[in-house]
Amino acid sequence: MQEIISFYGYKKLDISNALVVTGFPTVGMVGTIAPRFIINTLKLDPIGAFSSDFFHPITVVSKGRPLPPVRIYGGRKKCGIDGGCDQIVVITSEFFPPTNVMRPLANKILEWCEKRNCSSIVSVEGFNMANGGKEVPLYGVASTKNGRAFLKNQKVKLMEEGMVSGISGVLLYEGEIKKFNTMCLLAGVHSDFPDARAAAKVLEVVNKMIPEIEIDPEPLYEEAGKIEEEIEKHMEKAKPRSPFIQVSPMYG
Amino acid sequence: MQEIISFYGYKKLDISNALVVTGFPTVGMVGTIAPRFIINTLKLDPIGAFSSDFFHPITVVSKGRPLPPVRIYGGRKKCGIDGGCDQIVVITSEFFPPTNVMRPLANKILEWCEKRNCSSIVSVEGFNMANGGKEVPLYGVASTKNGRAFLKNQKVKLMEEGMVSGISGVLLYEGEIKKFNTMCLLAGVHSDFPDARAAAKVLEVVNKMIPEIEIDPEPLYEEAGKIEEEIEKHMEKAKPRSPFIQVSPMYG
Amino acid sequence: MQEIISFYGYKKLDISNALVVTGFPTVGMVGTIAPRFIINTLKLDPIGAFSSDFFHPITVVSKGRPLPPVRIYGGRKKCGIDGGCDQIVVITSEFFPPTNVMRPLANKILEWCEKRNCSSIVSVEGFNMANGGKEVPLYGVASTKNGRAFLKNQKVKLMEEGMVSGISGVLLYEGEIKKFNTMCLLAGVHSDFPDARAAAKVLEVVNKMIPEIEIDPEPLYEEAGKIEEEIEKHMEKAKPRSPFIQVSPMYG
């Protein structure tokens, strides 16, 4: 059998020790807004893509370039005066793969990161709050003790008991098994509409993971309304234009 | 073809002769409450997990650790003054696999138990009662004569004619074929809501199967209301956060 | 590819020359009542089972033993003073396999019967009558000339033009191709509720196929009401207890 998911590299880049941020379109669009903000702020370039016959057949046009639905973005290492070097890689998509392709995709991402000696994966998520106060609540889960210690240091409340579904969920438990540090940050959101403030909250923590790189989430707070509107318009466009004929199941 | 279900071991543990308790989320949550109570009471640790692309893509966070949806828990052997040693292993999940993956999972569990020389499997289930009195009715089924004799000794009413569906059902008939002692305890419940009293009833019998280990179900009776509320809240959280795109069937 | 359906033998039994009665839960439960009556009357034992990941995951408990959903029952040969010997084997299930697994199951049954030199297969079925009189109408179909001659001799009205669906249908046309004598008896029933009188009518004919064995359908006529009630209660219990999660189709 052919592999279900294949990787294509746009450009070779040494991403050893990089922090990999993953985001998919969960509630509040936190997994869409945060990766997009990082890519724009750090001016990251597409460095690769995962593709599959089972992903949504669509191209995402970015700066005029047509790219596959699941993309990998990266930039150069930034080194500080103390010799420390940081780098961020972002894996994101506007679409979910089908349920049964989520674990294969998560495992492909993990394998890809391990092979390139990336340091950690942070997946960004939202969760629905029944009713919330002023402060955006933030929970964290990590696959390793080091990851949990780091989150504690950053004053992120650790989820002790609970569940995380989707690609983030599989990245966490497979990361635990493979002893690869996967972290998940879940920000509370008020609705299914884009919530830029929740995304900003998540980025505050991501920012502290990479001392040599500055991702100031301030603009996300200031222009929350504008950003949310833009994202919503964008997602609107993402709705399929083609009257997809219903698939009938086939023989094997 | 790749194996549909794979096993991962978190820690090596001699579980020969162990009693394996399995529980999945059937009516009254008996299959969820009882295993959870045993794990907490005996302070069992995750020792392994079964995973599959066809299981729900989700992680269950326990004491801060992200674990796969179907997990195996175990502890040390407890030996009495008479030289007898007992051990309990628990296999549980908050989610059902798809119908066609139930038999493969049951067979994987059986194979796993046989290889490690576990003594018996007890699967805990609930069944709906139209209307019930004060006493929780309890039925038992066993795949071997010894199992049936044991249940009779424990005053468990044997199901002479009837049906048991799901993973428990397959564990029973495949156990009979493989001559492996699988037992199933079915407690009558009043509704689809969590029923801690029914779970306690089941545990009374499990308790007698392992003389050197004490699982006092008393707290389940005393704090039934509180426990039921907690479980319900937990299951609420288990609802998927991600807007799962509908899977379209694929070619083989 | 693994075989879709596998056979397991509970006990070795010489069933050469046996008449094999098959029954699945069609209208009027004729395919359920008749096999069950034969098994009870002749005190047949389970001698084997067919199982498949694609069958309903359920166990049927009989005399305390958990058995797979599709079972084979048999007893000893009965020989008369004239040296003639008869034997009945029953293959029955409370559940239908999925549509696409019906032909594989029918072929598996045929292959199994051919290998053991069974003499004939009789599948028992009901058909809906718009409105009926006192007499239960009975139609017969057979895959061979000998089978049709036999039915005629027994005053069974041969279906000249018509259709029979399900496993019985495939057993008939595949029997014709393989030159194996498959017969089908269809009794008219008044509704989808259990109809013991129709089952009794079918058994009158089956009885004549095996001179050395007596299956007196009289009790079925006498206690029709009681039996129908029992069957209905039993089928009620057969309803799945587990909230089966909807299966999402998977990749090949």
Add this chain to the structure above:
Amino acid sequence: MQEIISFYGYKKLDISNALVVTGFPTVGMVGTIAPRFIINTLKLDPIGAFSSDFFHPITVVSKGRPLPPVRIYGGRKKCGIDGGCDQIVVITSEFFPPTNVMRPLANKILEWCEKRNCSSIVSVEGFNMANGGKEVPLYGVASTKNGRAFLKNQKVKLMEEGMVSGISGVLLYEGEIKKFNTMCLLAGVHSDFPDARAAAKVLEVVNKMIPEIEIDPEPLYEEAGKIEEEIEKHMEKAKPRSPFIQVSPMYG
């Protein structure tokens, strides 16, 4: 992978140069009435069948014989005084295969006809007319120039632009590719009910394709009402008797 569709031959028959008429149950039952009329008029015998796990699990009983759902009928060559010989083979079914099995079946039919040196395939179809006059409109399509020339000679209006769906459609385009002469005759019908007059219209043309064989469609015109009623009753019976459990998709 096993072949999806297999062929079984009931009797060996030299059918070289035969005209093969195919009919499936499209609107107006033209594809059911016409083949059935030819089989009865010419007293054709079943000479083979196509079968598949993916066809409807059903047997069609004809003159007491249980046959598979897709059948092939044939008779002896008829030779005229001028030395010309004609023969008709009919392939028909009361049921459609699932959509994805239509092309495999059409290709199997073509391959079967080519191997036996049949001369042509004529598939008979109906099409819905919004409102129609007295005359039954008839359109023809053919895969080869010779076929189109023949239809023109017979005063059949050639479909210049349009579409034909189902097995007939695939027979046409695959015939064109394989340079095998496939023709399709489409008669206008007024409703989804059996339309014997439309079937008669089609048979007038089929009749001219085989000079040595006479298929007088007159009775179809005369007894249209009676035939339509009979077909309808027959199709009513074709409704499945068994409460088919819904199939859940499976893994590969």
Add this chain to the structure above:
Amino acid sequence: MQEIISFYGYKKLDISNALVVTGFPTVGMVGTIAPRFIINTLKLDPIGAFSSDFFHPITVVSKGRPLPPVRIYGGRKKCGIDGGCDQIVVITSEFFPPTNVMRPLANKILEWCEKRNCSSIVSVEGFNMANGGKEVPLYGVASTKNGRAFLKNQKVKLMEEGMVSGISGVLLYEGEIKKFNTMCLLAGVHSDFPDARAAAKVLEVVNKMIPEIEIDPEPLYEEAGKIEEEIEKHMEKAKPRSPFIQVSPMYG
């Protein structure tokens, strides 16, 4: 596994350096009207077809010839006085393949074009406008820098950020990966009804891509109403005539 999609060549034609126009039935039928207009205007012939068990089982009759649902049309090279030679190839269908077969089809098209040294692919699409003015808006996407430069020169507004779904979308991102020049022209349409004016707008640009070939879209503007009506009638006919039995999923 057999290949999902196969190619059949009707006639050998040197199409090196050809511009390949692809069109599928998206909103406003732009992908249907434009290819059809080119085929008619330039009198192109069918030169090949892609077929698959997973495409809609249907034939499209054109000038009396029954053709597969996905067809390739071509004509002779046209050379100008300056020695430049142009050629247009059109790939079009009235039907979408199932979602999971879109990427395999797009990749098959790309592979086919690369092997024959075609110069570029232009896929024509429509997009829904909420409310529009007099002018038909037109956007372009291209997989290569040269493609984008060309579109800019032609005053086509480049889509900087956005999404294109379906076969066009996959052709774009796979073209980018394979460094094959794929372009997509998207014309704004007012509804799901045929929009000949939008198709004309697209053809104005296609016309400039092939200096030696003249495709004057003027008639499309002039006879828009008539063409739209015709297309609608044609699509109406495309509706399946056969009462397709619902496909039940199958095992692998």
